[in-house]
Amino acid sequence: MSDNLDRRRFLNAAVFGGATVVGASALGSFAPQAAFAGLRPDADPHPELDPSLPDPNFAEGRITGIDGAMLLVTGSDKARHRIYATSGTSVWKLRPATVDEARIGDGLYARGVLLGDGALAADAVWLNIVNLTLYITSVGRDVIHFDHHGERVVGHVVPGTTVAVYNGTPAVTDLTPLKVGTHVQVIGAWRPDTNEVDLATVYAVA
Amino acid sequence: MIESFAAVQPAVVGAVLAWAGGVKLFGSGAAALARRTALGRLAGPHRAVPVYRTVGSVELGAGAVLVLPPALAAEAVLATVLCAGLLGYLGYARLVAPDSPCGCLSERPTPVRWRGFARATVLLAASGTAAWFGGHLTWADALVGRPMAAGTLLLAEVVLVLALSPELDAHWLLPLRRLRLRWRHPLAGTASGNGVPVAASVQQLLRSPAYRIAGGWLRSDVLDSWDEDEWRVLSYSARHGEAPVTAVFAVPRLRFRPADVRAVLVDEHTGDVLWQYTPQRSPHRGTALVRVDGPSA
Amino acid sequence: MASEIDTPFYGESTWFCCGNAWGPCGGTGHGACGTCNSGSLQCAWPNLSDACFSITRPDRCGRTGLLRWGCGHTFQITSRCNSATVSVRIADCGPQTDLFCGEQDCCSNGLCARDRLMDLTPAAFSRIASLSAGKIPVRVAS
Numbered sequence: 001m002s003d004n005l006d007r008r009r010f011l012n013a014a015v016f017g018g019a020t021v022v023g024a025s026a027l028g029s030f031a032p033q034a035a036f037a038g039l040r041p042d043a044d045p046h047p048e049l050d051p052s053l054p055d056p057n058f059a060e061g062r063i064t065g066i067d068g069a070m071l072l073v074t075g076s077d078k079a080r081h082r083i084y085a086t087s088g089t090s091v092w093k094l095r096p097a098t099v100d101e102a103r104i105g106d107g108l109y110a111r112g113v114l115l116g117d118g119a120l121a122a123d124a125v126w127l128n129i130v131n132l133t134l135y136i137t138s139v140g141r142d143v144i145h146f147d148h149h150g151e152r153v154v155g156h157v158v159p160g161t162t163v164a165v166y167n168g169t170p171a172v173t174d175l176t177p178l179k180v181g182t183h184v185q186v187i188g189a190w191r192p193d194t195n196e197v198d199l200a201t202v203y204a205v206a
Numbered sequence: 207m208i209e210s211f212a213a214v215q216p217a218v219v220g221a222v223l224a225w226a227g228g229v230k231l232f233g234s235g236a237a238a239l240a241r242r243t244a245l246g247r248l249a250g251p252h253r254a255v256p257v258y259r260t261v262g263s264v265e266l267g268a269g270a271v272l273v274l275p276p277a278l279a280a281e282a283v284l285a286t287v288l289c290a291g292l293l294g295y296l297g298y299a300r301l302v303a304p305d306s307p308c309g310c311l312s313e314r315p316t317p318v319r320w321r322g323f324a325r326a327t328v329l330l331a332a333s334g335t336a337a338w339f340g341g342h343l344t345w346a347d348a349l350v351g352r353p354m355a356a357g358t359l360l361l362a363e364v365v366l367v368l369a370l371s372p373e374l375d376a377h378w379l380l381p382l383r384r385l386r387l388r389w390r391h392p393l394a395g396t397a398s399g400n401g402v403p404v405a406a407s408v409q410q411l412l413r414s415p416a417y418r419i420a421g422g423w424l425r426s427d428v429l430d431s432w433d434e435d436e437w438r439v440l441s442y443s444a445r446h447g448e449a450p451v452t453a454v455f456a457v458p459r460l461r462f463r464p465a466d467v468r469a470v471l472v473d474e475h476t477g478d479v480l481w482q483y484t485p486q487r488s489p490h491r492g493t494a495l496v497r498v499d500g501p502s503a
Numbered sequence: 504m505a506s507e508i509d510t511p512f513y514g515e516s517t518w519f520c521c522g523n524a525w526g527p528c529g530g531t532g533h534g535a536c537g538t539c540n541s542g543s544l545q546c547a548w549p550n551l552s553d554a555c556f557s558i559t560r561p562d563r564c565g566r567t568g569l570l571r572w573g574c575g576h577t578f579q580i581t582s583r584c585n586s587a588t589v590s591v592r593i594a595d596c597g598p599q600t601d602l603f604c605g606e607q608d609c610c611s612n613g614l615c616a617r618d619r620l621m622d623l624t625p626a627a628f629s630r631i632a633s634l635s636a637g638k639i640p641v642r643v644a645s
Binding site (some may be wrong): 007008010011012014015016078088089090092094095096123124126137138139140141142143144149150153160161162163165171172174175176178179181182187193200201 | 222279305316317318319375376380383384388392393394395396397398401402403404405406409410425426427428429430431432434437439441442450452454455456461462468469470472474477479482
Binding site for chain 1 (some may be wrong): 517518519520522523524525526527538540541542543544545558575576592594598599602603604605606607608609625626627629630633634635636637638
């Protein structure tokens with residue numbers, strides 16, 4: 001805990017403190033070399049990957065085991081993955097989280113770098129994340145009921161976390177403009193083995 | 207009494223069959239819908255539309271003879287067979303293509319679910335009752351002879367069929383729910399007092415000039431976030447050449463002002479700041495994100 | 504086969520899961536092309552076939568120029584917010600464009616895109632943006 005506080009103080013000083021930039025780092029002299037966790041010219045061993053094959057730097061499946069910072073995952077194609085999370089790995093579970101919050105049974109997507117031993121050194125892990133087009137059928141206290149291709153989905157409003165974006169305007173916590181009988185896009189965290197989702201972001205055309 | 211109750215059943219079943227037939231024969235989107243239904247899978251892509259329209263013709267014809275006098279036992283038997291066939295089709299659709307639209311009573315793509323089965327069962331029971339207990343009494347005669355009893359039964363069955371028709375929810379159920387929300391909105395508490403969630407700050411970051419420059423260096427999603435007075439600080443893993451570094455963004459917490467986002471790229475091992483972005487401040491205050499007493503600015 | 508000159512265009516991209524994956528994707532199957540998997544660099548296209556077009560109806564949003572491309576066709580998708588790029592192959596029909604006509608997404612400097620015209624697998628989307636973003640403005644080129 002105190003390590004984290006020290007780290008935050010250090011990073012605060014960097015972003016607010018007007019620190020001296022080291023080396024040839026004037027604005028514009030670094031061109032972004034590669035895409036987000038994607039085309040690393042040096043690290044990506046499959047620069048011309050056949051799009052129809054599984055991306056070796058990506059894993060999906062459900063967590064079947066946890067060994068410290070290593071997640072054992074079984075994919076939907078039954079492939080087994082070992083995912084290493086480090087201090088530089090982001091973990092999303094409805095909101096920014098840590099690997100300690102991973103549970104057996106969680107659904108997982110991970111992007112990183114495939115190591116020589118076949119494990120994935122993860123840059124980013126998303127737990128139970130879903131992106132669904134849903135139809136609002138009713139609204140209750142801290143809950144929105146949806147239809148998803150004829151199946152019922154229950155969306156839980158999480159105070160302090162759930163936001164709505166109305167046609168690209170700034171995200172707000174106010175969900176009252178959402179209309180029964182309209183379609184919305186929902187980013188949320190699935191509650192494993194249920195038809196329930198904790199709502200992170202609701203995109204609506206106002 | 208039982209004969210009167212049996213006599214009104216053809217009115218309900220006939221009306222529903224005629225409605226179903228009309229949708230299949232005259233709906234503007236019927237052809238496209240037909241190919242997507244389980245019937246389309248059964249008949250094949252080339253025969254889906256003709257088969258769909260043929261079913262519609264049979265339904266419309268059966269509905270007409272049921273509703274119009276005279277009341278013949280054979281009509282009720284035909285209706286029973288059709289309703290049994292509908293129930294069987296629903297079972298097939300649920301098994302073979304559970305997400306496919308029913309195509310039964312609306313052009314609106316509505317998958318087969320329990321309400322469809324319940325409705326088909328009600329119609330089967332109604333037509334079976336008419337076939338078993340009905341005589342030569344028409345539904346109009348039954349309403350004249352026993353207006354209260356027969357009329358109440360007819361109304362109750364119509365309401366039941368409508369309530370079991372998800373295709374019609376948009377016409378009555380959803381407006382009722384919208385009305386309820388106007389009276390007392392269960393989510394009214396979300397309008398204020400919840401602070402500014404991290405997702406809102408991330409959205410602002412993605413729209414900032416700082417992200418447009420630094421976004422290509424990022425390797426992770428949000429690593430950590432914390433509040434520092436009027437700012438929300440977001441950190442990400444990033445890469446500068448081979449070296450792992452940390453990207454730190456300071457986003458205005460209480461205002462939507464992406465142009466004010468500050469950024470640095472830091473090597474945490476050496477403590478060096480490798481790059482920084484400090485925007486020019488302008489007098490425009492941006493949009494308030496926290497609503498206290500009224501709508502957001 | 505394309506019958507028009509194909510030029511790059513701009514639109515919103517979301518992401519979707521396929522391949523009998525976990526959660527609400529449990530029963531999705533492998534998409535309209537029978538090859539879709541969440542872990543592959545693939546996409547869904549709203550004008551994959553007549554049947555697909557009758558569902559997605561991009562014309563209802565005024566997008567009448569989308570070409571017909573079949574399974575396996577390759578696109579270059581570029582994020583308008585950070586210029587990251589990924590190559591994807593069509594493996595499914597989608598997104599449901601007409602449900603969100605006129606919806607707009609923007610980056611800084613007014614770089615925007617309107618209407619949902621592309622749907623990427625999680626593997627593909629995460630190469631150019633974070634999955635938690637949900638949707639981003641993109642440039643689509645053949």
